[in-house]
Amino acid sequence: MLVKQLTKCGKSRSLVKLESGLSFPLYSSEVEKYDAREGSDLSDESLSEIMTRILPSRCIKRAMNLLQKKSFAEGELVRKLFDGGYPEEVVDKAIEYVKSFGYIDDVRYASDYIRYHSSQGRGKNRIRMDLRAKGISDDSFEKAWDENTELGLIPGADEEIAKLLEKKHFDPDMERADKDKIAAFIMRRGFSAEDIFRVMRSKSSS
Secondary structure, eight states, X not given: OBEEEEEEOSSSEEEEEETTSOEEEEEHHHHHHTTOOTTOBOOHHHHHHIIIIIHXXXXXXXXXXXXXXXXXXXXXXXXXXXXXXXOXXXXXXXXXXXXXXXXXXXXXXXXXXXXXXXXXXXXXXXXXXXXXXXXXXXXXXXXXXXXXXXXXXXXXXXXXXXXXXXXXXXXXXXXXXXXXXXXXXXXXXXXXXXXXXXXXXXXXXX
């Protein structure tokens, strides 16, 4: 298999790109060992050893090191490993390994995220969008949200909206334009317009 390109990706590592399009990182000593220099022909035996023995264990170790520092959603961890130059089939093996030990769990990750950020005044819609950006599916989000709601671990939307109205010094008698500005502020926190104006009306009638 022809080595098409060899690119430095660190002090002692290079990204090896084959003519087939497959690419992977190797240390300088491994480039020499497997004769993976640019323009050389990488043997099938060498490629097999790299893909089945060298890279999977290294990718798993990288995943574990990342997880020791902080929690990751599965999609986030996948992106981190891809950023390290690991090919898809190697990343898949690493993800399968850490999932088998429960080191990553998107529902658990979403649940922790929901509890923390809902306590900071973020609404359901905002939290859902934040978690989507981290690769959390809507199914995992809804499951985590429902579990937290059933256990009473997150405040209700009305309660949080009321706190934000108080923070913005909402007055039922203020001008409509001022009410709209406050509503826009709260909507940016992820609460629905319907909920916001319902709570506003309840303040007006109390």
